[in-house]
Structure formats: C-alpha cells, structure tokens
Amino acid sequence: MGRRATPEVNAGSMADIAFLLLIFFLVTTTIEKDKGIARQLPPPIEEELDVVIKQKNLFIVNVNKSDQLLVEDELMELKDLRQAAIDFLDNGGAPAGSPEYCNYCKGKRSAESSDNPQKAVIAVQNDRLTSYEMYISVQNELVAAYNTLRNRESQRLFGWDYTEMKKGIDEGQITGEREDLIQEQLKEVQELIPLKLSEAEPRKSGK
Template sequence: MAKRNKKVPDVNSSSMADIAFLLLIFFLVTSSMDTDSGLARRLPPPPQDEDQLTEMKVQKRNLLTVLVNSLDQTMVGDEHYDNLRQLQGKTGKQSLKDKVKEFVINANNSENLPELFEEDFGPPIGTLRVTKDHVVSLQNDNTTSYKAYLSVQNELVKAYNELREEAAVRYFNKPYEELLKDEKDLINKVYPQRISEAEPKSYGGKK
C-alpha cells in the first residue's frame, strides 16, 4: 500500500518550451542581422552605337572629370589631391565634395560651370534654376586601387547627399531621412545623381 504512493516525481519540463522559444527567437533575430551594406550604383546599359553618339554631345561646361591615377592620386579640373585627407579637405585645400557641390549648384551662373535651366518642380519647391545636364565623370586607371576608387566615389555621393539634405531642410523643414517617399523623389529630381563611371581607359604609363 505504502509502496504505491512513492512514485518518482517527474522533472518539471514546462519551462523547456520557453527555453527553446528563446533560442528560436535568438536565431531568428541574429540570422537577419548580418545584412550587407554598400554604395549603391547603377551601371549604364551595354554600349550601343547610338548611345556613344549621345555621350559625345555632352558639352564641356557640363562635364566635371574626376581622374584617379595609378598612384591613387585624384585630379579634378586644376586641383589635385595626393591622399584621402586632402580629398576630404582636411589640409586646407578645397575638398572634392565642395568642388562637386559648387559644380552641381552653379550659384553664380558662371560661364565654365554647367548650364542652368529653369524648371518647375511644383509645390512646395516651385521654380528653380538647376543644372539638369551636368555629368560627373569618374575615370580611373587600370592599376588604381579599389580602395582609392571607392573613397572618391564616396566623396561624390556625399556631395549629392549633402545637397539633398540641405534641400530637404529648406523646403520641407525635415531631414532627408524623415521625408516621405514622394518628397524624397522630388528632392532627387532637383538634384539627380549623375555620376558616370567611364568606359575603361589606361592612364599613367605602366600597365
């Protein structure tokens, strides 16, 4: 009689499910956390004869050529940068970013900066004079290092991002990040990112 009441008590396994759930959620979260990030670009479609013809028609004043040579030096117009610090304007030289911004805005309607066109963007921006035909052409040598190339690209993108940020604050009183999608599109239309990654050429002697 007494023997029947003395059962071995079960281990309480009701928390096992919770532990497993915890692990499950941990894996669900961590597996998607490792997202890749990078500079998004759009390549031009493969060259066709007509395309190359229109390429030729870009006027000289609408074109800003950025050259990166085999020693990772950068040349823009008559300015020339030896390293990243100079590129970012930390040594007193006008930075590449400011140069690009000046080129894209052309505030003083200067002769050798891109043509200004009056365009109506609708409310709340209204009519603006923009350089819609400008092109920033990035050219590199065969032996340019990827690192230098990307840091120049980064500076170019930064110039556009700052312009957009300024426009967002001016017209919408909000940082660009907080704008709605069509507001962002409007700003992007004012300052379209026109960076052209040139067809490969070889500069600077050694191959």
C-alpha cells in the same frame, strides 16, 4: 582463450559532432564585412541615344595608378573633392530668363561652369592600378556632394533631411501611407538634384 572484440566507432555520433562543430564555427566566427557601394542602378536603355554634353556641364575626375586625384586637370586632395563637386553642381550658370535657369541654385552662377544640376554630369575615370580603397573614397565623396544638396533642398521644401528619410524607408522604419508620401517627396528632390555620375572603363596603367 577468446579474442577480445575490437570496439566499433559510431559513425553516426561522429557525424553529429562534426555538425555541431560546424554550427559552433558559424556562430562564433566573425567575418569581416567587405566595403562596397550601395547604389540603385537606372533601368537599361533599350535604344542608343546620342547625348551632347557641353564641356562646362562636365566635371572630370581622374585617379591615376598612384591614387593621385586630378580634377578638371588640376591636382586635388581627396578632402577637397566634395566641396568642389558641390560648387560645380550648384553653380547655376544658366542666365536668368532662360529655360535652363536654376532658381534654387546658390552657387557662383559662373558662365564657365554648369548651367543647373539637371545638366551637370560628373565623369570619373580610374587607372586599372588605382587602389580599391581610393576608388571607394572618391565615390563616397561624390555621392556625399549630391546628398548634401539633396538634404538642403529637402529641408527647404519639407523640413527634413533627404538622407534620413531615405534611410528610414530603406530600413522599414517608415511604412504605409506615410511611406507613399515620403517616396513622392524624395522623387521631387531627386528631380531637383539628379545623381548623374558617369564612370568610364578603367584605363591601362601609364595612359
């Protein structure tokens, strides 16, 4: 009596099935998008520059290991940070007639706060144990402060919001000659309200 042959497994078919399962997994699986900050970094500086910043032109933001916000040596709620940054940037403290006078600033013009947006610098330092969520939230509030002022100036000069036009160009909705024109106008607004956001190396917890 003859022996029954053992059926062979078709390795080629198994590979095809595995490939199809992989494609199915990639198509049907939802991968959560990480939060992050989209920001264009300035070009590297070829030589070191000694920059002296007046204390009144420096807005210091600290975040400790417990995610507490200390702004200009005072505790502050996150919800108040944006307006505090706007008040600092838009202060316009340089006296009238001086080269640093800001004729478009609408702040209190306090001699103890920033001279103009070009001179104003926001310095941020976090603790190494600061949560990533708090880090992102602080950055978002500060960038929103800059964008609020940029929107105001772009409305005054051109009748549109800076953030909307920037988004339109980034997403390819504005192209051609109009894009070239808008890009020049965006640069003009950026010169009026430059984003000068400095971030120090995170300090060790407890310091």
